[in-house]
Amino acid sequence: LNEEQSMAFVIIAEHLHEILMGGDPPQLLMVIHGQGGAGKTRLLQAIMKMFSDVGSAKRLAKTALSGVAACQIGGKTLHSC
Numbered sequence: 001l002n003e004e005q006s007m008a009f010v011i012i013a014e015h016l017h018e019i020l021m022g023g024d025p026p027q028l029l030m031v032i033h034g035q036g037g038a039g040k041t042r043l044l045q046a047i048m049k050m051f052s053d054v055g056s057a058k059r060l061a062k063t064a065l066s067g068v069a070a071c072q073i074g075g076k077t078l079h080s081c
Contacts, residue, residue: 005043008032012047020054044073 001009008030015028032040044062051060062075070077 001043001046002039005039005046008043009046009050013050016051016054016056016059019059020056041073048074 012028012030015025018025032043034040048057048060048062051057062070062073063078064070064073064075065078067077
């Protein structure tokens with residue numbers, strides 16, 4: 001992950017850790033955007049692995065603007081959620 005992706009990953013990891021430790025932080029909403037090839041899928045794969053590794057895969061909602069993008073990440077379009 002590049003520096004910006006790593007920062008996003010750490011924000012999400014710290015938020016998940018707080019929840020798993022019994023905290024009740026406000027819902028974290030994050031948009032990952034960028035050009036094709038910018039590494040969005042790589043970041044999302046790292047996030048999905050982290051959630052899966054700690055048994056919290058169901059806590060992560062993955063959405064995309066297009067059906068193709070949603071299919072590529074195993075998510076849903078914003079219109080189908």
